[in-house]
Amino acid sequence: MNGAPRKRAPSSTSSSVPDNSLSARILEAQDNERRRISRELHDSVGQSLTAARLALGKLKQKFTDADLDEVDRRVDEALNEVRTVSHLLHPASLELLGLRSSILSYAEEFERRTGIRTSVDVPDALPKFDDVTNTALFRIIQECLTNAYRHAQASAISIRIGFGAEQFRMEVVDDGSGFQSHAREGVGIRGMRERVRELGGTLVVESGENLGTSVIATIPLNQSR
DSSP: OOOOOOOOOSEEEOSOOOTTOOOHHHHHHHHHHHHHHHHHIIIIIHHHHHHHHHHHHHHHHHOOOHHHHHHHHHHHHHHHHHHHHHHHHOOTHHHHTOHHHHHHHHHHHHHHHHOOEEEEEOOSSOOOOOHHHHHHHHHHHHHHHHHHHHTSOOSEEEEEEEEOSSEEEEEEEEOSOOOOTTSOOOHHHHHHHHHHHHTTOEEEEEEOTTSOEEEEEEEETTTOO
16 A cells, blocks of 8 residues: 655644543443444344355255346345444454554555555554553544545545654544634544543644645553553
8 A cells, every 4th residue: 555645734723622522431432332233233234144145055056047146246245345334333353453453454444445545654563552542543543534535535545653652643644635724623523632632642633725634643651541
């Protein structure tokens, strides 16, 4: 995957969080509900579609009707869609393989689905975060990529992650249309701010019309949960 060109934006918004920001409890409830729905899709709907595909395979051994091929194709498409939605809601790899593998996998799948060049620069080993921190950091990546696709008409995105002895830093840069500094922040950015605030960190969003957007999240390693 190719890297996105870095563009300096003229305007920025700082990390201050208003008193009426989204509740951390609401965000946690949303994450729990996403996890539940993801598992239901995978364990229930996904298994049912898999069983249907196996049954169709047996029928195709006895019949050569072209209609069966069409049904088989439709079931296969539905199964792939369920797997994609389940992954978007809550990637199982986040608990199984950790944050690094989940980000790499998500970026690769995002590029495949959208056609937007997505590069990831991440160290071979990341700090050992708990599930709450891993989920928060992954959701920020997910939100940035979703915004670049839905609103910015970006053609390239770059994800850069690094850390030192005291601080973890995550930056997502796109080459999309950006937005004016006076534009009202949406729920997505406010949600990212709340997640970072709960981790004791800061979030900076730099953007300018037709100059792309840069989102930088930093959290102190000695305070991450």
